[in-house]
Amino acid sequence: MRSHWPVIIIGGGAAGLYLSGLMEDCLLLEKRSSCGLKLRLTGGGACNLAHEGSPDDFSRHFHEKRAFVAAVAQAHPTMAIRQHFKSLGVDTITREDGKVFPRSGRSQDVVDALLSAAKDVITDCKVEEISKGGIFTVKTTKGIFTSDRLVIATGGMSVPSTGSEGDGYALAASFGHKIIPVKPALCRIKLADRLDDVEGITVPDMSFTLDGHIWRGPVLFTRTGISGPAVMNASRFVEKGMPISLHFAAVDSATIRAQAGKKKALGAIQAVTGLPSRLVQALLPPDVLDKQVASLSKNDMKTITGTLADWKTTCSTEGELPYATVTRGGVDTKDIKRKTMESRLVEGLYIIGECLDVDGECGGYNLSFAFMGAHAVASSIRKAHPLPAPQDQRS
Ligand SMILES: Cc1cc2nc3c(=O)[nH]c(=O)nc-3n(C[C@H](O)[C@H](O)[C@H](O)COP(=O)(O)OP(=O)(O)OC[C@H]3O[C@@H](n4cnc5c(N)ncnc54)[C@H](O)[C@@H]3O)c2cc1C
Incomplete structure (x- = not known):
């Protein structure tokens, strides 16, 4: 040669x-x-x-x-x-x-x-x-x-x-x-607050706010955080400890109350949001989810609607470089x-x-x-x- x-x-x-x-x-x-x-x-x-x-x-x-x-x-x-x-x-x-x-x-x-x-x-x-x-x-x-x-x-x-x-x-x-x-970049985002037992769940269409932007698309829940196309595109902007808000569903108390019948809160939330029960259970306290809809207090309703609309935590992509796409x-x-x-x-x-x-x-x-x-x-x-x-x- x-x-x-x-x-x-x-x-x-x-x-x-x-x-x-x-x-x-x-x-x-x-x-x-x-x-x-x-x-x-x-x-x-x-x-x-x-x-x-x-x-x-x-x-x-x-x-x-x-x-x-x-x-x-x-x-x-x-x-x-x-x-x-x-x-x-x-x-x-x-x-x-x-x-x-x-x-x-x-x-x-x-x-x-x-x-x-x-x-x-x-x-x-x-x-x-x-x-x-x-x-x-x-x-x-x-x-x-x-x-x-x-x-x-x-x-x-x-x-x-x-x-x-x-x-x-x-x-x-x-x-x-x-x-x-x-x-x-183009990687998973780790969430500081872990959601228990949600690994593998995909929400087909939801949004989240990160770095002043709203991102939308299917979100997949992993052991340590979230993934999916929108998450990956957003990941390059993540700095350690950056606030992130996940918007699972915009639902008002009247819509939940309309589900009263014999339903407990968990069933009513599932019916109006379409979210999987494992995810709802990870987000909201069991004593609230176990109540009959008719007996939910104003505070309970605030917890439910507030959490589903705007679940706040912080995030990072530390340690993700070896697994990132770019x-x-x-x-x-x-x-x-x-x-x-x-x-x-x-x-x-x-x-x-x-x-x-x-x-x-x-x-x-x-x-x-x-x-x-x-x-x-x-x-x-x-x-x-x-x-x-x-x-x-x-x-
Ligand atoms: C799992 C995965 C899936 C992806 N899917 C897509 C996709 O579908 N579409 C898309 O657009 N992008 C995708 N990407 C990103 C894309 O693969 C990269 O952006 C692209 O390969 C970059 O090309 P490159 O030639 O710059 O580097 P690379 O393809 O990484 O090639 C660099 C080469 O240089 C060699 N090298 C490094 N140092 C030395 C050295 N000192 N001496 C000699 N050789 C050396 C390496 O061994 C390597 O072969 C994906 C990435 C990953 C990890």
């Missing part, structure tokens, strides 16, 4: 593999024994690789990084990603909710297609140190390589068994890049050119994918951002080194 390359890519995940397939001549270095380990887990093994919609819609799902993401989304929109996969033999379908998956429903097909297009790959090869004189020097567990251009595509810090252990932060920092502190934080985007993903600090250095301080919502946005960044790097390098015109190739 030669030691000098025009381009070296560090990391064989979504971004690195996609880029390798777009380049003419490059070396990809992957520290695990196979590439795309995280990619295989995506979308529950089905790989939600993109989301239907315009580039503008797309970038709206990236919070404060909307403007940063917009340029790469314009240059390589969802349709282009789908076409690229089609050219690799992976047909895609769009679900009713706009999420795009491989038609086969198998993330392994996406990994295999990307691998088949990838150029030279060395696995079990961890990059330990990078430096630049005139060219880049890349020290790895399998020797030293050099390159004209270097791409860091090492991912974030979630699910570290897939190889994403935050190595890219130290590598980028060694070139002077600022690292925004990392925290989990990492918030990473290489500061202020030092990255948004059209090319090239470093403003080091010419010829590029940083793409989740290693950057960019995190999108659930729905295929994070994989797409990894692919879009890869495309931006490939275009930038191709512009700097255009392929010879056909007549030049003949001569």
Whole structure:
């Protein structure tokens, strides 16, 4: 294997593999024994690789990084990603909710297609140190390589068994890049006050208030807190000890009283809210739930309606990073050119994918951002080194 390359890519995940397939001549270095380990887990093994919609819609799902993401989304929109996969033999379908998956429903097909297009790959090869004189020097567990251009595509810090252990932060920092502190995103939220025996219950449609916003959707109760799409999207905003209010049901006392008959409070509440009895029992005191509706006092009613409308506690996402879907934080985007993903600090250095301080919502946005960044790097390098015109190739 030669030691000098025009381009070296560090990391064989979504971004690195996609880029390798777009380049003419490059070396990809992957520290695990196979590439795309995280990619295989995506979308529950089905790989939600993109989301239907315009580039503008797309970038709206990236919070404060909307403007940063917009340029790469314009240059390589969802349709282009789908076409690229089609050219690799992976047909895609769009679900009713706009999420795009491989038609086969198998993330392994996406990994295999990307691998088949990838150029030279060395696995079990961890990059330990990078430096630049005139060219880049890349020290790895399998020797030293050099390159004209270097791409860091090492991912974030979630699910570290897939190889994403935050190595890219130290590598980028060694070139002077600022690292925004990392925290989990798209993860469960832990609640300070535990609700007993509610694990596994899903409320199909409820809202909660966090960080001044109201979030709505199905909420799943876990051993330590809550999960579900809205919870995951909200999780990036959680700071330790932040107040959270869960709005189970808006119900007034007259509606409960109308259930009087022979019903006890528990039955009446279930009848008017549709909430499972285990959840109602976890929220409200047993002596109140056991009363006949007719004998509920004003105070009892206040407890019932107040708790169901606005159950307050505090929350955190501490310790969730290894289990999160993505990492918030990473290489500061202020030092990255948004059209090319090239470093403003080091010419010829590029940083793409989740290693950057960019995190999108659930729905295929994070994989797409990894692919879009890869495309931006490939275009930038191709512009700097255009392929010879056909007549030049003949001569
Ligand atoms: C369970 C799960 C499900 C997900 N589902 C979806 C989904 O359906 N849709 C979606 O859009 N997003 C999803 N995501 C998020 C998405 O997978 C990531 O955002 C995306 O993989 C990031 O791509 P990346 O290339 O930046 O990093 P990664 O895919 O994490 O790849 C980084 C690679 O770099 C390698 N590496 C790291 N350090 C070194 C080093 N020093 N030397 C050599 N190699 C190194 C790693 O081994 C790894 O292979 C999911 C994430 C998880 C955890």
